[in-house]
Amino acid sequence: MSRIGKKAITVPGGVNITLSGQDVAVKGPKGQLSWKVVEEIEVRQEGNVLHISPRGETQRHKAMWGLSRTLIANMVKGVTEGYETTLEMVGVGYRAAMKGANLSLQLGFSHDVDIVPPEGIKFEVPKQTEIKIIGIDKQVVGELAAKIRKIRPPEPYKGKGVKYAGEKVRRKEGKKK
The missing domain is CATH 3.90.930.12 (Ribosomal protein L6)
Structure with a gap:
């Protein structure tokens, strides 16, 4: 299990996240970033919290789980603080x-x-x-x-x-x- 992947991403105020299929778009006060999540990972938004979870149990699923969570968290931090x-x-x-x-x-x-x-x-x-x-x-x-x-x-x-x-x-x- 990925310890990093398990952590939920809290979205601060003023940041809008748009999920369409595997595309994640983050818009904030400093700009806008987008990224296409790999097929092995599922991204869900519940209120102002993002949850990332794998769709399988292979080694690649586990590796992509933590990576995807970190990249999305970096996007959120980038559009707020830079x-x-x-x-x-x-x-x-x-x-x-x-x-x-x-x-x-x-x-x-x-x-x-x-x-x-x-x-x-x-x-x-x-x-x-x-x-x-x-x-x-x-x-x-x-x-x-x-x-x-x-x-x-x-x-x-x-x-x-x-x-x-x-x-x-x-x-x-x-x-x-």
Whole structure:
């Protein structure tokens, strides 16, 4: 039995959930998200509570049960509060700036790296060495943060590069004479 799948999802005020077949649409103050639930899972709404249950007892049914519950809960949280990921840049000359809605990064290459935000994503640059990625879809926010980090990941000798806020870079000892 899935412990996560058993938990009911309480829908806060101001959020509308529409169920049509296997499609779940969540609309809230920050925007709207939709997702097609797999056939193995059944979604029921009773008042302001959503219940997710499997339609069988196979391993796939159990796996999809917890996953579906988590994805729908993330959609509800996204349209009410939203998601934010912070990246930090460490290194001499590494900095970020906004060019309109686009993000321009100087990461030690011979050229600037410009990043166009996907639909529903917003960048903020509170400091030159800090980037905030804000959006309502948790998957898109996390994926974009990973892509930006992959441009110049932190290296183990000096710790230079782009890292998540609070990430500990495991350092190596340099050459000895």
